[in-house]
Amino acid sequence: MVETKVAGKVADDVHALTTPQGSGGEPATPTVLQGIGGAGIAAVAAQPAMPREALSASQAPVDRTLENGHGEPVVSPHPYAAQMRERRLAIEAQGRARRDTLLYLNGVTKSFDGFKAINNLSLVIEKGEMRAIIGPNGAGKTTMMDIITGKTRPDKGEVYFSGDVDLTRHDEAAIASMGIGRKFQKPTVFESHTVEDNIRLSLSGPRSVLEALVHRKDEAERQRVEAILETTRLTDKRQIFAANLSHGQKQWLEIGMLLAQDPELLLVDEPVAGMTDAETEETARLLREIAATRSVVVVEHDMHFVRALGVKVTCLHEGSVLSEGTLDKVSADPKVIEVYLGR
Amino acid sequence: MILARFLGPRVWILIAAILAAAILVPLSNLALPADHPLHVPSYLVPLFGKYVCYALLALALDLVWGYCGILSLGHGAFFALGGYAMGMYLMRQIGARGVYGNPELPDFMVFLNWKELPWYWTGFDQFWFAALMVMLVPGLLAFVFGFFAFRSRVTGVYLSIITQAMTYALLLAFFRNDMGFGGNNGLTDFKDILGFSIQADATRAGLFAASCIALALGVLLVGWITRSKLGKLMIAVRDAESRTRFIGWRPEYVKLFAFTVSAVMAGIAGALYVPQVGIINPGEFSPVNSIEIVVWAAVGGRGTLIGPVIGALLVNYGKTVFTALAPEFWLFLLGGLFVFVTLLLPRGIVGTIDHGWDALRATRRAKEAEKGETAGTDVVPDPAE
Amino acid sequence: MNRSIPWLLLSLAVLLFGLGPAAAQQAEADPAAIVQKFGGKQSFDATEAVIAELAATGDERVARALRALREGDLYWREGDEAVFIATRKGSDYEIFDPLTGDSAGTVPSGDLQKVRVKNSIRNAVTGALGTLTLRAENPAQRMRAASTLFSDADPEMIGPLDAAIAAEEDSAVKARMQEARASAVLASDLPAADKAAAAKVLATRADRESLTMLIRFAGATDDPVAKQAADAAIVAIQNNIAFWNQTQNIWYGLSLGSVLLLAAIGLAITFGVMGVINMAHGEMVMLGAYTTFMVQELIRNNAPGLFEWSLTIALPLAFLVSGTVGLVMERGLIRFLYGRPLETLLATFGVSLILQQAVRTIFGPSNRQVGNPDWMSGAFDVGLMSVTWNRLWIIVFALVVFLALLAVLNRTPLGLQMRAVTQNRRMAAAMGIRTPWVDAMTFALGSGIAGIAGVALSQIDNVSPNLGQGYIIDSFMVVVFGGVGNLWGTLVGAMTLGIVNKFLEPYAGAVLGKIVVLVLIILFIQKRPRGLFAQKGRFVDA
Numbered sequence A: 001m002v003e004t005k006v007a008g009k010v011a012d013d014v015h016a017l018t019t020p021q022g023s024g025g026e027p028a029t030p031t032v033l034q035g036i037g038g039a040g041i042a043a044v045a046a047q048p049a050m051p052r053e054a055l056s057a058s059q060a061p062v063d064r065t066l067e068n069g070h071g072e073p074v075v076s077p078h079p080y081a082a083q084m085r086e087r088r089l090a091i092e093a094q095g096r097a098r099r100d101t102l103l104y105l106n107g108v109t110k111s112f113d114g115f116k117a118i119n120n121l122s123l124v125i126e127k128g129e130m131r132a133i134i135g136p137n138g139a140g141k142t143t144m145m146d147i148i149t150g151k152t153r154p155d156k157g158e159v160y161f162s163g164d165v166d167l168t169r170h171d172e173a174a175i176a177s178m179g180i181g182r183k184f185q186k187p188t189v190f191e192s193h194t195v196e197d198n199i200r201l202s203l204s205g206p207r208s209v210l211e212a213l214v215h216r217k218d219e220a221e222r223q224r225v226e227a228i229l230e231t232t233r234l235t236d237k238r239q240i241f242a243a244n245l246s247h248g249q250k251q252w253l254e255i256g257m258l259l260a261q262d263p264e265l266l267l268v269d270e271p272v273a274g275m276t277d278a279e280t281e282e283t284a285r286l287l288r289e290i291a292a293t294r295s296v297v298v299v300e301h302d303m304h305f306v307r308a309l310g311v312k313v314t315c316l317h318e319g320s321v322l323s324e325g326t327l328d329k330v331s332a333d334p335k336v337i338e339v340y341l342g343r
Numbered sequence B: 001m002i003l004a005r006f007l008g009p010r011v012w013i014l015i016a017a018i019l020a021a022a023i024l025v026p027l028s029n030l031a032l033p034a035d036h037p038l039h040v041p042s043y044l045v046p047l048f049g050k051y052v053c054y055a056l057l058a059l060a061l062d063l064v065w066g067y068c069g070i071l072s073l074g075h076g077a078f079f080a081l082g083g084y085a086m087g088m089y090l091m092r093q094i095g096a097r098g099v100y101g102n103p104e105l106p107d108f109m110v111f112l113n114w115k116e117l118p119w120y121w122t123g124f125d126q127f128w129f130a131a132l133m134v135m136l137v138p139g140l141l142a143f144v145f146g147f148f149a150f151r152s153r154v155t156g157v158y159l160s161i162i163t164q165a166m167t168y169a170l171l172l173a174f175f176r177n178d179m180g181f182g183g184n185n186g187l188t189d190f191k192d193i194l195g196f197s198i199q200a201d202a203t204r205a206g207l208f209a210a211s212c213i214a215l216a217l218g219v220l221l222v223g224w225i226t227r228s229k230l231g232k233l234m235i236a237v238r239d240a241e242s243r244t245r246f247i248g249w250r251p252e253y254v255k256l257f258a259f260t261v262s263a264v265m266a267g268i269a270g271a272l273y274v275p276q277v278g279i280i281n282p283g284e285f286s287p288v289n290s291i292e293i294v295v296w297a298a299v300g301g302r303g304t305l306i307g308p309v310i311g312a313l314l315v316n317y318g319k320t321v322f323t324a325l326a327p328e329f330w331l332f333l334l335g336g337l338f339v340f341v342t343l344l345l346p347r348g349i350v351g352t353i354d355h356g357w358d359a360l361r362a363t364r365r366a367k368e369a370e371k372g373e374t375a376g377t378d379v380v381p382d383p384a385e
Numbered sequence C: 001m002n003r004s005i006p007w008l009l010l011s012l013a014v015l016l017f018g019l020g021p022a023a024a025q026q027a028e029a030d031p032a033a034i035v036q037k038f039g040g041k042q043s044f045d046a047t048e049a050v051i052a053e054l055a056a057t058g059d060e061r062v063a064r065a066l067r068a069l070r071e072g073d074l075y076w077r078e079g080d081e082a083v084f085i086a087t088r089k090g091s092d093y094e095i096f097d098p099l100t101g102d103s104a105g106t107v108p109s110g111d112l113q114k115v116r117v118k119n120s121i122r123n124a125v126t127g128a129l130g131t132l133t134l135r136a137e138n139p140a141q142r143m144r145a146a147s148t149l150f151s152d153a154d155p156e157m158i159g160p161l162d163a164a165i166a167a168e169e170d171s172a173v174k175a176r177m178q179e180a181r182a183s184a185v186l187a188s189d190l191p192a193a194d195k196a197a198a199a200k201v202l203a204t205r206a207d208r209e210s211l212t213m214l215i216r217f218a219g220a221t222d223d224p225v226a227k228q229a230a231d232a233a234i235v236a237i238q239n240n241i242a243f244w245n246q247t248q249n250i251w252y253g254l255s256l257g258s259v260l261l262l263a264a265i266g267l268a269i270t271f272g273v274m275g276v277i278n279m280a281h282g283e284m285v286m287l288g289a290y291t292t293f294m295v296q297e298l299i300r301n302n303a304p305g306l307f308e309w310s311l312t313i314a315l316p317l318a319f320l321v322s323g324t325v326g327l328v329m330e331r332g333l334i335r336f337l338y339g340r341p342l343e344t345l346l347a348t349f350g351v352s353l354i355l356q357q358a359v360r361t362i363f364g365p366s367n368r369q370v371g372n373p374d375w376m377s378g379a380f381d382v383g384l385m386s387v388t389w390n391r392l393w394i395i396v397f398a399l400v401v402f403l404a405l406l407a408v409l410n411r412t413p414l415g416l417q418m419r420a421v422t423q424n425r426r427m428a429a430a431m432g433i434r435t436p437w438v439d440a441m442t443f444a445l446g447s448g449i450a451g452i453a454g455v456a457l458s459q460i461d462n463v464s465p466n467l468g469q470g471y472i473i474d475s476f477m478v479v480v481f482g483g484v485g486n487l488w489g490t491l492v493g494a495m496t497l498g499i500v501n502k503f504l505e506p507y508a509g510a511v512l513g514k515i516v517v518l519v520l521i522i523l524f525i526q527k528r529p530r531g532l533f534a535q536k537g538r539f540v541d542a
């Protein structure tokens, strides 16, 4: 950031230019700047902060196009300077909007052998938002999560996290470390470990092999584990091997593991499948509790559960958004009704 | 020490037994008269030493297979590489006492009309250098091989097969005379190690004791690793590799660590083995050898600390007995052992005992619970001791 | 009808009698006897008559005697007047049979008399040599004569060759003769222009022999024109030889590839389609080879006439033997281990040890002799490369097996059920497919095919208890390289590996070549962990 001020600025500019924005898709919601950029940056609006990584990623073309050939950045007077500025400001407004969203998918497409599991999907999750995603079987909900978590690479489209982190460039482990946690459709826990060890392994912290070798449990860690066990109602099961948990308990354990990672964004795939009504209630309560401090995306077929969550709903169908809004609005949408009932 | 608590009494008993053997066997061989009932005859000492090296090798394999889920069919190669490194040192120690009396070149090189020592033989006249290579060469190979294999997420049987291909390729390579490792005949006719005659009873006793100590240290090392958070992570990788990725770990590095450490252990086992058996040849690279190691670990119980040690000792003792009685039946028996263990004793001896013990405890506890007490913990699956 | 029979008999009789004397005559005109007529003091006319008589036999062996006569190396021994070719050896002569050239010991020089020659005799010999073979009735014989003359490069023969070429009607023989003439021209003292033309002719022949001839010539000649032509011809020939070397390499590669294909194709079913790691696969191949051995033993002892059919008989038997062993293995072992690939690997490895040892106990540890029927032996030339029949048949056979298997998988109910079961076992079971039966059949099929492969491999490899071990790693490499679960991948994988192996061999040697291939595959798996033709679908775990 301490480099030539103008260069940084121009780079930012061009980054915004070169990265196609959610043209038509995304309204430039005026949101309060928070989180990643840091509050201080809001004051220097003319020079928006940019994570270093994104900057370097987009810098290579910048250097070439906007330097005068001697390594010095081109500063005005330039014939198009005014025009450029106009455009830049317009784009900047949009770009900043993107940077304030936590998760930003634009025009994502993924096909398997010609079959488009995800088709030009665009989706935005705000910071602190909880979103329910519904859709018939095969709508692409799980595949969408695969794309966000780096398991599947999209053929086309942009996936940005926390503003400017391009998720398509990172692998699962890196994405998980950035703060995206995921619960699988089929609960996967470490069956030959105790509940407590499952959570301990998931606790955020260094992920180096050598650190793990010499790792010592300390009081802080103990407290965190305690808190998570408490939250997920597994305190009295802590010494049980995960293989011996009931299906519902495994789901909870997996959510607990998610919490242990301390993620900014939780992707929860069908958390209440195979749960009793009471357990479903409980899970909804738990998720709402979690959503108070984090962003959550929940995929679920159970409409009672979705209603219990009481959040904005997105309905996917054939890999793209069919309808979006409150549950009532979405379930009243004739397209949705047709997809679920008709055909 | 924290280990004391973690490893549990059984492992300590094992370590104590190994160390006791390290003292008692040499003592009885050297100090007791030959007609004493407790005298261990000299020919048995290197044989026992061989078993102990095999036990260390099985333990090394257990670290990757039992704990990390990597079924390596190439551990024989690491063992042999360690053995060759030691063999090269022993060759250089022969000096001018060889058949051709060349002070610099080993006999086989003179025989091949080589004029000077190949560059990769330099330094092997120094014990410290050879000892370093014993660990470095297998470790480096495992590191490079593992890096490529794990990074591209080659797992399961694919990995097993390419490790087998690796040892097969090395087998072919070491059979070549121009590799400079004695070709078909390998390295043999050793004279002395660190100045002691390799044939002397005292040297052999010393080598036996050294092998025992190496095994004990190996048990401690593997115990330390597997009881650490890393060890838990290994088991997690074994059971649900992709899950570990999604919570931010990089299983490839976990596996790479285990694989490399294990290869180094195998190399050390090989290095201790060679002076005791007096020869190392390319046959050690043969894929069958590598698979035999697997069966030792499987018989004893993989994923446990003491299982592979017990398995290696038992199977090799059986091999000695049977090849003496009816050599042609040994392969039938070994083959049958593979089938039997996988089909009927998948947990191995130690694992099965543990399992039965736990089941027993669980039923007893359930009975107590019926009597009105509150239940403790449930049945545990596949405990790692 | 009836009438014709006596006629037939009559004509048969005539034929027989007609042939009889002819055959007798042939026997009478024994060149060994005629050549002896050179012995004793003869007039030049008599010698010339003997030359004519020898030429009339049409026997190629007389050429040696005639040539010796021309060079003045033909002698007769005092006393028995026996005729020999003789060369000086110290003060004695070493003598050779005039027809066969076999050594007949040494004799003191005083015992031998030279058969006298003068120029007219020499010319007569040359003419006789030409007509002797170059004018023979049988084109094959003329061809052989031309080939011999080519190697002889004898300038004296230019005349007879010219005459023969003018008379020749068979174009292939004619071309050969022209080449022979060219070689003679190079060795002659004809003008440079002729030699340049000869070099061109040799360039069209383009084999190693003409290459050495040209190189020798180019080194010796002073004439720039001839030298230039020779150099051009040398380059052309070298290119040609290089081309055929490549072709030969590809051929060897395809041949090795077909062997790999045969060995791997059964594995492509058991491992590729079913996902079962069968380490005893190589032993199934071995059992097939031993079945062939048994069949040949039985035939040799009971019905030697059937030997040509031994492989045909062995094929179904080998399929049955290995298939049955496979079936027993699947029912008795593998079915308990589905979903546990590493355990399957170990258990089947145990089975492989047992099978090996069983065969070793029954048949002994050494190689067993499996014979090649006639149609599997021998070779023929294509251009500069030699094609052996057994390699050719194995390529054909491998492709036939491959196509048959493809047909079974894609066109038969069993194939359909197999694919259904492997794709979704529970669904298939729900549809009423007897999945255990399908599993057993699939495994038996894969094993049976390995047995068939064993029949073929018995023709080119040592039949010993270790036969299978040599193939197992290669087979796995082929299947993994080609892409698991894809038969076409196996085909391409096998052929690619075969060819790459053979192309590496000249540079790296057989062993190092193999190592390089293994390393390449290991690196390749890095890039494409699922092989060349990866199976598609959502089968990676969560």
Ligand SMILES: Nc1ncnc2c1ncn2[C@@H]1O[C@H](COP(=O)(O)OP(=O)(O)OP(=O)(O)O)[C@@H](O)[C@H]1O
Binding pocket: A112, A117, A135, A136, A137, A138, A139, A140, A141, A142, A143, A144, A185, C536, C537, C538, C539
């Ligand atoms: N790796 C893959 N290979 C081939 N097809 C795939 C793959 N992954 C997903 N698909 C296909 O993409 C489509 C979307 O699958 P996805 O699992 O995302 O649906 P979903 O909305 O999660 O369905 P459900 O509600 O049943 O979980 C399906 O038709 C599926 O078959």
Ligand SMILES: [Mg+2]
Binding pocket: A141, A142, A143, A185
């Ligand atoms: Mg889904």
